[in-house]
Amino acid sequence: MRKFDAIVIGSGQGGVPLAKKLAKAGWQTVIVEKRWIGGTCINDGCTPTKSMIACGAAAHVIANSQEWGITVSDFKVDLEKIVARKNKVVESFRGGATKGLEKTDGVSILYGEAVFSGHKTLKVALKDGGEEEITAEHIFLNTGTLPKIPPIPGLDAVPYLTNTSILELTQLPSHLVIMGSGYIGLEFGQLFRRLGSQVTIIDKGKQLLKHEDEDVAAAVKKVMETAGVMMHTDASIQKVEQTGETIRLQFTANGQHQVITGSHLLVAVGRTPQSKSLQPEKTGLALDDKDFIRVNDKLETNVPGIYALGDVKGGPAFTHISYNDYLILYKNLVGKQDTSIQDRPVPYCMFTDPQLGRVGMTEKEAKEAGHTIKVACLDMTRVARAIETGNTQGFMKAVVDANDDKLLGVAILGPEGGEIMSVLQMAMLGGMTATQLREMVFAHPLYSESINNLFMTLDK
Known part of the structure; x- marks a missing residue:
């Protein structure tokens, strides 16, 4: 049996940087991956889907080019080439993540499937044959989720x-x-x-x-x-x-x-966690009623020294949350800080066209929490940049606390909605008021300039 300071199971967006930073801090670390380095995000999540969505956007512009005064008589969609382009992007990202691990002193990579074999020990069925047993005082589970298949007849x-x-x-x-x-x-x-x-x-x-x-x-x-x-x-x-x-x-x-x-x-x-395949009962690991690994607000499981990060622990299933989980664990274990997942912002973006960027409370959540609120809304048909580019679907919405004029939440359904949301997220974290944002000088004619007009609607 090989002993390490840290074992990381799964090489998603939390597992990879965690393994590298622990190794750089002097921890002998092994990362176990049963498939490809990069996890869902790089291999069959964010990276490939957004690469293909970009191709869909190009097809949409060509198909509707007459709206911009340009006539395209005919065009053809070649899905095989779209997929090849997507694969090239994925392979580039995956290769970069793999090389980053390989070049990091103190990190070993085991390709295979890990299961608990006892208290804080794991057996790894290696991809190229054979088996290896490993143990560590600190074990980090970043195994992610799989598609949920409902029990529908047939x-x-x-x-x-x-x-x-x-x-x-x-x-x-x-x-x-x-x-x-x-x-x-x-x-x-x-x-x-x-x-x-x-x-x-x-x-x-x-x-x-x-x-x-x-x-x-x-x-x-x-x-x-x-x-x-x-x-x-x-x-x-x-x-x-x-x-x-x-x-x-x-x-x-x-x-x-x-x-x-x-x-x-x-x-x-929906998605279901990859937790039961780890045989968590052999190390006494507790799961919730949906088989997500139970953690506290510092990402600790019920077994001292075992932690879970990313989608397998439940909660918001976003790549950036997995990455923030790694930061919290590293700060606490190596930096001896006292950070937690409590009260962290959870921004997210849906990459339809137009995008939906969201952060903070919805109007409904703010009311249920007892806030006295003001709601600012601005249709994209009133946003100069949207009119100029011909992208006027959607609207902007901000929920404001009526007592202190600060933002409680934002929803931006519009072109570059995620980018506009991110501007307002920083304003929220900085404690800025709706009045300050209404009066702020933004460069013309950006989408973000419409933040002025969004908060002007509160004056009516």
């Missing part, structure tokens, strides 16, 4: 796609049916519609994006429908079956029984 008998396998399609679906309307479903739905597929989204929720305010969710639905995506909400799928070359779904929506057939089916109803 689903296990049809060739459904997940967010991973859909990235490898080289022929466009004639009709892509998507089960689920979260970020994955909406981003892929708009992407494939822009590339030329017919797209239908079926979701059990009464509104899209259940954690957002109703007006934001309704505006996103309008964006999708304007793009030509068929939406069915408040729907319950009873059965899935394959009939020849098509997949047939029976479902009830708004009290009516319906049947739809498509060429391809994408299952995007």
Whole structure:
């Protein structure tokens, strides 16, 4: 058995920098990866999807070029080339992350699948054969999640796609049916519609994006429908079956029984943690009722010396949160600080076009928390830069505490919505008021300049 100072299981956006920084601090560290360095984000999450979404945006501009006074008589979508471009970007990112680990003194890489074999000991079934047993005083679990597959009759008998396998399609679906309307479903739905597929989204929720305010969710639905995506909400799928070359779904929506057939089916109803495959019971590790690893606000599990970071611990499932988890662990264990996940900002962005950038409280959350609020709203049709570029879908919204004039939360559904949100996130962290933002000098004619006009709406 080999003994290390630290074992990191999983090489996602928290695991890789943590392993490198621990090694640089003098800890003998091993990182175990069963697939590829980089985790979900680089290999089948953020990096590949945003690379393909950029291609969808190009197709959209070409298809609608007459709006800008330019006529394109014909164009063709080559999905094989789009996927090849995506793969090149992914391989570049993955290669960079791998070389970074390999060049770091004090870091060993084991390619294989790890399971607990006893108290703070793990057996690794190596990719190239054989097995190795390892142990450490400090163990960090960064194993992430997998697509959740719902128990719908017939689903296990049809060739459904997940967010991973859909990235490898080289022929466009004639009709892509998507089960689920979260970020994955909406981003892929708009992407494939822009590339030329017919797209239908079926979701059990009464509104899209259940954690957002109703007006934001309704505006996103309008964006999708304007793009030509068929939406069915408040729907319950009873059965899935394959009939020849098509997949047939029976479902009830708004009290009516319906049947739809498509060429391809994408299952995007959520994610499930990769925790039970670790055999956590062998080291006494506690899971919650959804099998996420239980942690406290310092990312410590119930077993001293074992920590969890990233999606496997539950909570906000974003790459930047996983990275911040690493910072918290490093500061506490090496820097001897006392940091926690309590009260950290959780910004996020959905990469539909237009983007939805969000940080802080929704209007509903602010009211439920007992705040007296003012709400500023500005339609993108009133934003100079949006009008000039021809991108006027969406609106800006800010929730302001009426007592101290400070921002409680922001939702920006618009072009570069994530970038505008980030400006306002910094304003929130700096304690700036709505009045200060209304009067601030921004360069003209940026999207961010519309922050002036957004807060002017509070004067009415």
